[in-house]
Amino acid sequence: MASQDWFDKDFYSVLGVTKDVTDADLKKTYRKLARKYHPDSNQGDAAAEAKSKEVSEAYSVLSDAEQRAEYDQIRAMGSGARFTSGAQGGTGGFEDVFSMFNQGRGGRQQAQDFDDIFAMFNQQQGGAGFGSGRFGQSTGGFRGYGGPTRGADVTARTTIDFVTATKGETITLQGEDGKPFKVKIPAGVADGQKIRLRGRGRPSPDGGESGDIVVQITVRPHPVFTRDGLNLRVTVPVTFTEAALGATIEVPTLGGDPVKLRVAPGTPSGRVLRVKGRGVETAKGTGDLLAEVQVAVPSHLDDAAREALERFQSLEPKENPRAEMMAKARG
DSSP, X not given: OOHHHHHHOXXXXXXXXXXXXXXXXXXXXXXXXXXXXXXXXXXXXXXXXXXXXXXXXHHHHXXXXXXXXXXXXXXXXXXXXXXXXXXXXXXXXXXXXXXXXXXXXXXXXXXXXXXXXHHHHHHHHTTOOTTEXXXXXXXOSBTTBSXXXXXXXEXXXXXXXXHHHHHOEEEEEEOTXXXXXXXXXXXTOOTTOEEEETTOSOOOTTSOOOOOEEEEEEEOOOSSEEEETTEEEEEEEEEHHHHHHOEEEEEEETTEEEEEEEEOTTOOTTOEEEETTOSOEETTEEOOEEXXXXXXXXXXOOHHHHXXXXXXXXXXXXXXXXXXHHHHHTO
């Protein structure tokens, strides 16, 4: 912007603020106006686009302490100080401006004053376009609003098996452009969890940082094991006699050899037996294997087995296992 424009334009009025506005209120007002007149929200509206330019132009000067002070000084000179050409009255306008710079400067040389004046013009002519913060210095972003625009994120989805989710693995996926990219699946990733690959998304339209690739994970169920945080759960069937009399049974582990567990006499269905350190192993810790006992009832009995159970029934304690529950239900 040429300094002549600083005489002609009231930047405070453009932003709707007073001359003593604070930096915080100035920024707040600017952001509100920038959103209101942003070209993306007013497509095809030439008046809104022109207003956007005025708002950005005004804020670029008033938000810079040095330029704001310089602007206030030049505006204070009034309409009598003009940058006129020789054909319109010689150098009178320039002399008015120089007199301002000479006041209070003591013995500073006139050459320095020329440097100050020409710097005003050079700043504008050095490339200060719409959306710049200081003259000739681009702040990036869409026409200067809020800095460079970050590239868009890209969402990807993949389904992995239970063991891969538990142990971790590096897999290869195909990007939007058809090119493959690798994703490191950490040990212990959960169903529905998202993995973010920084800077691997779409590029910024104006030199900012690229977006991310966000990979959403779906984990296939396992036919035997389920997850409980870092713990693995497995339901272990036992026979009636194993549960009643006690037994040592084998329990499977994920990707390893079975382990032996002792089932104590009188173990009911639902009791959980714990195997330390045989759950999900991650950098944050290792879970356990939780084996839940389930008493299996035979669906078919031969005559000898039926007779044996009938004899047991006649000898078992005459206790109603549902008596306590019924009492509680009655209140």
